[in-house]
Amino acid sequence: MATIRDVAKEAGLSTGTVSKALSTPEKVSAKNRLKVEAAIKKLKYKPNLLARRFRSSRANTIVVMVPDIANLFFAKLISGIENVAQQAGFNVLLGDTKDTFEREEAFVRMVETRLADGLINLRPSRSCEPLLAREGVLSVTASSCENTPGVSVRIDNAAAAEKAVSYLVKLGHRRIGLVTGLKDNPHTADRQKGYCQALQAAGIEFDPALVIEGDFNFWSGISAAEQFSQLADRPTAVFCMSDEMAIAAIKGFADRGLKVPEDVSVIGFDDMEVARYVTPTLTTIAQPAEKIGERAASLLIEQINGHTPAIREHVLPYEFIIRDSVGPVNRM
């Protein structure tokens, strides 16, 4: 591997001049610039960026900590992060934590050991809060929830949920089921709050029998639909905290002979690609995943460059997308 010294020797110049020719060519005479270029080509010189980083003590890298990379929502978010990072000359190091504390810590340590300049956390969780609070670790939490400490980017989960449920109310529904995410997931709390607010605004009493705890995934949606079907006074509409559960619920209802939206309406959350593919197409809430990623990356890079963001909590607009899985109430 040719080094800058080899190039200098070949060009008959000093390493300092070659270095300058690379970083600020305009400050080197045209003649010498050409000599350097020729030498570089001849020796196939490639600067050792590992050395450069070491010297500048800047990794030019940000770590993205993601609970599960095989999740479309996170994938889009990451895509947004990449857009901005690339632009700013940063590499993106992907950290799939698989939900283990051990791995979360390993990634935080990468920042502490200077392998990365900062970190974007894609999962607000109690467990990693102390990690992110470690001094010298710059971080941004993306897709956060209310009261996330530090700099964060999110949508207003409560308002989004309220909007969805209000829409059901407007169509005449009064028995509205809720399928939540995992109880200890912070998004669950925010969205449930919105659900309750919508009911209250409509003067509908909260009925615990209509709330079923899920885990955001397919089977819990199926199971919720089964439970709802067996209820004497079953709901005419169901709000699910994820598209995956919503799609599963539609299937679950179908298995019990209930048609969506004729017999029961269903709303999801996330607007995953699939939401457009299923029959009926799914009414849902779209999070601007890519935009959230972009904003998070900007905020992190801003911090890396020594600026403290003026606003700590960034709330981006969500979108309520009406498709075919919701209809007016239509009870016997």
Added chain:
Amino acid sequence: MATIRDVAKEAGLSTGTVSKALSTPEKVSAKNRLKVEAAIKKLKYKPNLLARRFRSSRANTIVVMVPDIANLFFAKLISGIENVAQQAGFNVLLGDTKDTFEREEAFVRMVETRLADGLINLRPSRSCEPLLAREGVLSVTASSCENTPGVSVRIDNAAAAEKAVSYLVKLGHRRIGLVTGLKDNPHTADRQKGYCQALQAAGIEFDPALVIEGDFNFWSGISAAEQFSQLADRPTAVFCMSDEMAIAAIKGFADRGLKVPEDVSVIGFDDMEVARYVTPTLTTIAQPAEKIGERAASLLIEQINGHTPAIREHVLPYEFIIRDSVGPVNRM
């Protein structure tokens, strides 16, 4: 930031001894080891891994070049890569190329500039072959196709397609439609070969009218179904080269009043999560995505460690998954 020198001073030892205490503690006297540990704790010393990498001229990093990160198949593959990389002490740098040559080159350059030790390519394409062939760039192609140069990992696409089509033949189908991927995608060729082989084995003549070019994505599946529906002698079964197109085709047929599998059978390819969610559930071919990723990572790390893999072309087993979207032929 405390350096190893600060620790040495604090402990009243030399940097060399501290260094040894970190890498090979057993070669340092117990007394001094304790001194070092105390100093580290007191100063909150964290080794500068940037410096370590520079010195060892090993980035301990592999780049994964992916055409589109918002694709479940790739996500799973990456997950497999991460498993192995993490284990071996390597970081995974994600490179979403967004299908541009410019970005592909940027990632290859990372290896040349020593920011990464090697590269895993998740998309076999003519365009990047010369890039990967650059000397000094170690690479593995994952999810490759026949005749991919260099070290590669894949399933036998032709055999998988043949298996799927033979299955349709066995159920009495003789007019079997094919929805391909993009013409210049190498997987398309392999899978079409399998389709033709199956027809030939059954003595069915190849009919170009039954082959429609798609692009692996949703809309091309819809459009293919429409075209098939209008055929005077429409196919009784359709093999699609991706699940997404297959699911779309089912929807497209439904829109034309054709039921799956009663009126027409449909098979997909990939076994994406969705395949289990749609109605009817989708018969398809599963690629061992995670395993492919793991194998690719192992092969790359093997090369980084200076060993040349004995086998260059690794073909992993696929799985044919029978669900509800295929039935026996049932023609008027």
Added chain:
DNA sequence: CTGTTAGCGCCTTCAG
């Protein structure tokens, strides 16, 4: 504009 020099933090000789 160019050359010289020093040093980033670490590890690995090589003596002692």
Added chain:
DNA sequence: CTGAAGGCGCTAACAG
């Protein structure tokens, strides 16, 4: 087992 010294490749500071 420990200490001293050198150098990885690069850039920045300073002198010419």
